Amino acid sequence: MAEQCAVVGIGQTKHRESRRDVSMPGLIRIAALEALEDADMTFKDVDAIVIGTAPDMFEGIMMPELFLADALGAAGKPIFRVHTAGSVGGSTAVVASHLVQAGVHEKVLTVAFEKQSESNAMWALSPAIPFQPQLVAGAGGYFAPLIRSYIRRADAHPDTGCMVAVKDRAHGMLNPHAHLHLDQSLEEVKAAPMLWDPIRYSETCPSSDGAVAMVLVNQQQAKRVKNPAWVKGTSVRTERTFFAGRDQVNPRAGQQCAKDVYDQAGITNPPVEIDCAEIYVPFSWFEPMWLENLGFAEEGLGWKMTMEGKTKLGADMPINMSGGVMCTNPIGASGMLRFAEAARQVRGTADQHQVDGAKVALGHAFGGGSQFFAAWIVSSER
Amino acid sequence: MSDFLSAPYVLQYTYTRSTGPVIGRFLESLRYGVLEGVRTADGGVLCPPLEYDEKGEATTGEFIQLRPVGTVKSWTWVPEPRKGHPLDRPFAFALIQIDGTDNAMVHVVDAEKPKRMKTGMRVRARWAEERNGTIRDIACFEPVLPYLPGPVHLDYDVRPGQHYTAFLRGLQEGKLIGGCDSQSGKVYVPPRAADPFTGNPTSEYVEVADTGVLTTFTIIRIPFEGQKLKPPYCFGAIVLDGADMPIYHLISGVPYDQIRMGMRVKAKWKPREEWETSLENILYFEPTGEPDAPFESYEEHL
Amino acid sequence: MRNVAIVSFAQLPSVRVSHATDEAELVQPVTSQAMKQVGITQDDIGFTCSGSTDYLPGRPFSFVAAVDGLKAWPPIRESHVEMDGAFALYEAWVRLLHGDIDTALVFSFGKCSLGPVPDVLNLQNDPYYVQPLGLDSISAAALQAQALIDAGKATERDFAEVAVRNRKNALGNPNAQIKGDFGVDELLEEPYLSSPLRKSFCSPLSDSAAAIVLAAGDAAKKLTKRPAWIRGIDHRTEPHSLGQRDLTSSPSAKLAAEKAGVGKGKVDLAELHAPFAHQELILREALGLGDDVNVNPSGGALAANSLMTAGLIRFGEAASRVLAGKADRAVAHTTNGVCLQHNLVAVLEGE
Structure with missing residues (x-):
């Protein structure tokens, strides 16, 4: 690796069910300008842009980076578009960091967005295609059986998913950018209707409009700010959706992705050496599943960490301090929001949801049928 | 027969209205789809233009072209239009302040339902197809929405x-x-x-085989478009006998609260004459009645 | 910076309709072939990256199905760009510069036979001002071609000559879809599709797939005698709106060529991704390629144009001539977007 990479600017929009007040260029511009200002830069200073978003069909614009180039001041510059399903926000940040680490560019602006209100996500995700059986209702129909498998395998307490929802929504109350601001008790969460048994309505993520941006720079440029977040490890891993003997609850690709970033960052005991983690939890039950997959808990014991309250802000291992995907889900941006929150924590700029003294944080995203993973470790220390 | 006498009577007459220089100019502009306001002595703008402002001062005669867009200052919903109303479907009367003016115009808003009306909402004029120099040259106003329809229609083949x-x-x-x-x-x-x-x-x-083990499942309880079964119903992963990984299908033929992991199931096929090149030839999988498979036997498929 | 090279290239023949192949069935043979050429398997690959677009099949997440064409156990380091496969090659090049891994597999696949491609490409246009007008890709390119004529930079005869030369070159290319010895006058008699573009001035629509193996430093030398070293590679974009660009030139291609160092030495051949004949003229000028440069010995995109793959094939065609010792210094180019909005240029060298 030729260069070290640091996050010196972070920006995001207020996330809402529908940002009808801004156009698509306007939406990404808000996040990009905020990130540049944070980094004490303007568009002129940017060497290259890396943009990520989920399927183009959400907005009905093919390769929207072409149309969005002007809003990002990209004329005369390289602009690059990543698409790796739900993990795209994470893998986009990884690609951006690699441009810096490889010494190709010094200052890279990376942006991820989704304006889901431009269409209907259910339509865009599952159009009726000939020869394909139309059997299932959205992502929940795919993930609910996995969650049932987890509950059975781990013999997990049935309230675990609800506990995560209460905790993440409480965290989201502290985050003015979050889409959902819900002050919910465990009773209220449990009383919500079952959609895809065992997933309740209250245990699902919303669908949001929003954008997030980061400025990534090399060591020399990192002097621009007093509190850079140093990228200590990045990784992506993929496995196939279906194969014989596939462990869908605790996928090997996720384990390897985590091990890879820990190895690069010199982390041998994640729950001790990592101060907080922002992980991709679109259905609340994924918190205990990923706690195990990421090595924060022994296999089969993730749910206990959650039930014991260890993943709350102020506890041993805070998870999803921003409120996470459970409060905010502009799909293409969701992964990068996780990465950005990890960076905010180690920069000490997470305001109301700051973990005291956070030095090392994990950002994590996944996509597809729990098969595409991306992660990074950021640290306040070079 | 009533004790009271009554007979219909129509009072009807078409007057001749002299418009004067200010109103005349305004209405003439409407014919061409142009909306104008007049400058007042103290620098304000009135639309519709008046000859004399509220302080009794003569307006200046200077006309300003306006965009036919404004803000609703007040409104009322008319659920049953009366004869003489500009629209024959439910609509709103509204006071509309045209952008760049200091007064408001009375007109109607075609908004379909009262839920779409709000004080402060933005509206634009819809011009009448035939215009003849009256205020009805503006057929009505309609809500300005901050978004556009973006239709996409592409024909593909699937092979x-x-x-x-x-x-x-x-x-x-x-x-x-x-x-x-x-x-x-x-x-x-x-x-x-x-x-x-x-x-x-x-x-x-x-x-x-068309028999196998139900490894895991969900009960779908939400209604959605195009659904084949009425919720609640079951969707599950089935490892067919002779296969090494699950396929997904509907589970039925049993009360949904009796569905278990490990249950032995068999395909329920449509009648043979309805078979196509589709997995939907199988309506659903239903229990065979055999004893459940032990957890260890299918754990690797979870 | 580490030296990274193309060490192998495989493509499927470009055909109008590839009937019985889905995405995975295009990917499996072509990636296997590219790896087999240098005697490796997926287990030897450090990073895998692909390029494709959902709008060719009209299905969201179509790249996920393509992963089903790969051996992916144990799990692989993998990424995907919603761009031509040549941009996936760029991402893989960046990845190899890290130094922790030595090889990468790059692939792309494009089936143009499934949908109305010229109309599909209208979805790249501004959704407010242009998409609703249904500006198809041929008409958009035709505006550019007419601008060239109006500026006195080219004539329809020049377009025809480009088409004739490319399709003649394609006679030697077993993977090309349209090839032959056509006459300039014969082409000038074709009716306009959108004036001044005639059918032969436009690329065909093809189904194909391609794969390239990249390797760094010593690993490249171990895999092949004469790697095609990537000496420079860069990409640049332009403003989106057609009305804000000088359509008769390509400042983004020019800048990318400068950054990639095209002018630093003699260019033996160039594979330019010009889906329309007139675009080759614009690109030649932007890249500063003189008459001595052999442009599109494969026949280029005018002979075969599988969207999302045609750009990667340019890299493969250029590299394969370096690998075979037929050229010492070759230029590969790929474009993306309406009227050459975004351009990627690389210089490949034998030594």
Whole structure:
């Protein structure tokens, strides 16, 4: 690796069910300008842009980076578009960091967005295609059986998913950018209707409009700010959706992705050496599943960490301090929001949801049928 | 027959209205689809223009072209239009302040339902098709929405690949076809372009049974468009006998609260004459009544 | 910076309709072939990256199905760009510069036979001002071609000559879809599709797939005698709106060529991704390629144009001539977007 990479600017929009007040260029511009200002830069200073978003069909614009180039001041510059399903926000940040680490560019602006209100996500995700059986209702129909498998395998307490929802929504109350601001008790969460048994309505993520941006720079440029977040490890891993003997609850690709970033960052005991983690939890039950997959808990014991309250802000291992995907889900941006929150924590700029003294944080995203993973470790220390 | 006498009477007459220089100019502009306001002595703008302002001062006679867009200052919903109303469907009367003016115009808003009306909402004029220099040259106002319809319509063909075609052809004959790469020995349903462990195509086709084990499932309780069964119903992963990985299908023929992991199930086929190249030839899987498979026997498929 | 090279290239013949192949069935043979050429398997690959677009099949997440064409156990380091496969090659090049891994597999696949491609490409246009007008890709390119004529930079005869030369070159290319010895006058008699573009001035629509193996430093030398070293590679974009660009030139291609160092030495051949004949003229000028440069010995995109793959094939065609010792210094180019909005240029060298 030729260069070290640091996050010196972070920006995001207020996330809402529908940002009808801004156009698509306007939406990404808000996040990009905020990130540049944070980094004490303007568009002129940017060497290259890396943009990520989920399927183009959400907005009905093919390769929207072409149309969005002007809003990002990209004329005369390289602009690059990543698409790796739900993990795209994470893998986009990884690609951006690699441009810096490889010494190709010094200052890279990376942006991820989704304006889901431009269409209907259910339509865009599952159009009726000939020869394909139309059997299932959205992502929940795919993930609910996995969650049932987890509950059975781990013999997990049935309230675990609800506990995560209460905790993440409480965290989201502290985050003015979050889409959902819900002050919910465990009773209220449990009383919500079952959609895809065992997933309740209250245990699902919303669908949001929003954008997030980061400025990534090399060591020399990192002097621009007093509190850079140093990228200590990045990784992506993929496995196939279906194969014989596939462990869908605790996928090997996720384990390897985590091990890879820990190895690069010199982390041998994640729950001790990592101060907080922002992980991709679109259905609340994924918190205990990923706690195990990421090595924060022994296999089969993730749910206990959650039930014991260890993943709350102020506890041993805070998870999803921003409120996470459970409060905010502009799909293409969701992964990068996780990465950005990890960076905010180690920069000490997470305001109301700051973990005291956070030095090392994990950002994590996944996509597809729990098969595409991306992660990074950021640290306040070079 | 009533004790009271009554007879219809119509008072009807078409007057001749002199418009004067200010109103006349305004109405003449409407004919051409142009909306104008007049400057007042103290620098304000009035639309519709008046000859004299509220302080009794004569307006200046200077006309300003305006965009036919404004803000609703007040409104009322008319659920049953009366004779003489500009619209024959429910609408709103509203006071509309045209952008750049200091007064408001009375007009109607075509908004379909009262829920779409709000004080402060933005509206634009819809011009009448035939204009003759009256205020009705503006047919009505309509809500300005901060978004546009963006229709996309593209016609595609779908052509399944050779492996999936083999699977579909099997279904047409009431068979479930899997594929195997001898190097890995695992049977995939449907057959795959590449075995995940070897990278070779699963080109040796084998027929697997239409019975198997339900490994895991969800009960779908939300209604959505295009649904085949009425919620609640079950959707689950089935490892067919002879296959090494699950397929997904509906589970029925049993009360949903009696569905268990490990349950033995069998395909319920449509009548043979309805078979097509579709997995939907199987309506759903239903219990066989055999004893459940032990957890250990299917744990690796979870 | 580490030296990274193309060490192998495979493609499927470009055909109008590839009937019995889905995405995975295009990917499996072509990736296997590219790896087999240098005697490796997926287990030897450090990073895998692909390029494709959902709008060709009209299905969201179509690249996920393509992963089903790979051996992916144990799990692989993998990424995907919603761009031509040549941009996936760029991402893989960046990845190899890290130094922790030595090889990468790059692939792309494009089936143009499934949908109305010229109309599909209208979805790349501004959704407010242009998309609703249905500006198809041929008409958009035709505006550019007419601008060239109006500026006195080219004539229709020049367009025809480009088409004739490319399709003649394609006679030697077993993977090309349209090839032959056509006459300039014969082409000038074709009716306009959108004036001044005639059918032969436009690329065909093809189904194909391609794969390239990249390797760094010593690993490249171990895999092949004469790697095609990537000496420079860069990409640049332009403003989106057609009305804000000088359509008769390509400042983004020019800048990318400068950054990639095209002018630093003699260019033996160039594979330019010009889906319309007139675009080759614009690109030649932007890249500063003189008459001595052999442009599109494969026949280029005018002979075969599988969207999302045609750009990667340019890299493969250029590299394969370096690998075979037929050229010492070759230029590969790929474009993306309406009227050459975004351009990627690389210089490949034998030594």
